[in-house]
Amino acid sequence: xxxxxxxxxxxxxxxxxxxxxxxxxxxxxxxxxxxxxxxxxxxxxxxxxxxxxxxxxxxxxxxxxxxxxxxxxxxxxxxxxxxxxxxxxxxxxxxxxxxxxxxxxxxxxxxxxxxxxxxxxxxxxxxxxxxxxxxxxx
Amino acid sequence: xxxxxxxxxxxxxxxxxxxxxxxxxxxxxxxxxxxxxxxxxxxxxxxxxxxxxxxxxxxxxxxxxxxxxxxxxxxxxxxxxxxxxxxxxxxxxxxxxxxxxxxxxxxxxxxxxxxxxxxxxxxxxxxxxxxxxxxxxx
DNA sequence: TCCTACGATAGACATTGTCTAAGTCAAGTA
DNA sequence: TACTTGACTTAGACAATGTCTATCGTAGGA
Numbered sequence: 136x137x138x139x140x141x142x143x144x145x146x147x148x149x150x151x152x153x154x155x156x157x158x159x160x161x162x163x164x165x166x167x168x169x170x171x172x173x174x175x176x177x178x179x180x181x182x183x184x185x186x187x188x189x190x191x192x193x194x195x196x197x198x199x200x201x202x203x204x205x206x207x208x209x210x211x212x213x214x215x216x217x218x219x220x221x222x223x224x225x226x227x228x229x230x231x232x233x234x235x236x237x238x239x240x241x242x243x244x245x246x247x248x249x250x251x252x253x254x255x256x257x258x259x260x261x262x263x264x265x266x267x268x269x270x271x272x273x
Numbered sequence: 274x275x276x277x278x279x280x281x282x283x284x285x286x287x288x289x290x291x292x293x294x295x296x297x298x299x300x301x302x303x304x305x306x307x308x309x310x311x312x313x314x315x316x317x318x319x320x321x322x323x324x325x326x327x328x329x330x331x332x333x334x335x336x337x338x339x340x341x342x343x344x345x346x347x348x349x350x351x352x353x354x355x356x357x358x359x360x361x362x363x364x365x366x367x368x369x370x371x372x373x374x375x376x377x378x379x380x381x382x383x384x385x386x387x388x389x390x391x392x393x394x395x396x397x398x399x400x401x402x403x404x405x406x407x408x409x410x411x
Numbered sequence: 412t413c414c415t416a417c418g419a420t421a422g423a424c425a426t427t428g429t430c431t432a433a434g435t436c437a438a439g440t441a
Numbered sequence: 442t443a444c445t446t447g448a449c450t451t452a453g454a455c456a457a458t459g460t461c462t463a464t465c466g467t468a469g470g471a
Contacts, residue, residue: 254405
């Protein structure tokens with residue numbers, strides 16, 4: 136992800152302090168943040184950044200395919216910078232922690248033609264639900 | 274689902290006109306309604322029913338396991354009365370139509386131990402994304 | 412029939428996200 | 442470097458969805 140800024144510049148993105156900060160927040164291993172969490176961390180680095188700009192920038196990153204939206208629960212959408220390696224998600228029902236996981240096989244192969252109802256299938260999102268070790272121990 | 278009211282009464286549910294109406298709305302084949310849609314249809318049958326009551330009743334039905342919550346997109350939660358037959362969902366990316374589908378195999382078997390990170394896995398929700406015939410034709 | 416606890420109600424409030432109008436500035440040009 | 446322009450940012454209003462509270466009503470048992 137370190138070359139994200141280069142890729143964006145290459146696509147004609149106007150580089151602003153705000154966009155740089157949002158990209159920096161998403162970089163690193165603290166993944167699956169909500170928009171509000173991204174905003175909070177961005178404010179630490181650039182106090183005057185507005186909420187709308189964070190939402191706009193996240194939306195643009197999603198459109199560009201650099202970040203994925205994840206909606207594992209009824210709460211806020213989360214943003215996953217791991218957009219370049221296909222994966223699914225494992226969610227703790229207690230604390231909401233999300234882990235990226237890589238299942239075997241192709242999930243599409245489990246859906247027979249008779250269950251496709253004429254749809255053109257483009258993909259499948261799998262959310263494994265469970266309890267994480269910390270919550271299980273508590 | 275026609276015996277839903279009986280089951281609920283058997284569980285000590287106090288039967289009120291409002292709860293009966295909500296259950297009736299969910300009954301039938303017009304499935305996957307949002308809370309707001311349930312409320313709109315309930316108002317047709319019982320004009321003075323309040324939004325809070327619909328939300329409360331839906332929440333109770335979910336808790337009782339009679340109805341499933343489905344969050345396939347960033348929009349409102351949808352309520353699926355087909356709670357007694359395990360199934361997954363097929364969603365049209367254009368119009369948002371949802372179909373219940375029954376994939377083969379057990380989705381949990383695709384997640385190897387090395388990808389479980391110590392979680393106790395309870396289940397997997399699969400959302401197949403695609404384009405429905407109507408939207409593809411348009 | 413009467414009581415009472417459980418359920419319903421209206422509406423305030425909370426959370427998450429979108430939109431708008433006006434001001435600001437990155438980057439190209441000279 | 443200074444100028445110009447349109448893309449970007451901002452604050453805050455607004456919207457959609459959902460939750461909570463105080464009060465009133467009523468289902469169902471005594």
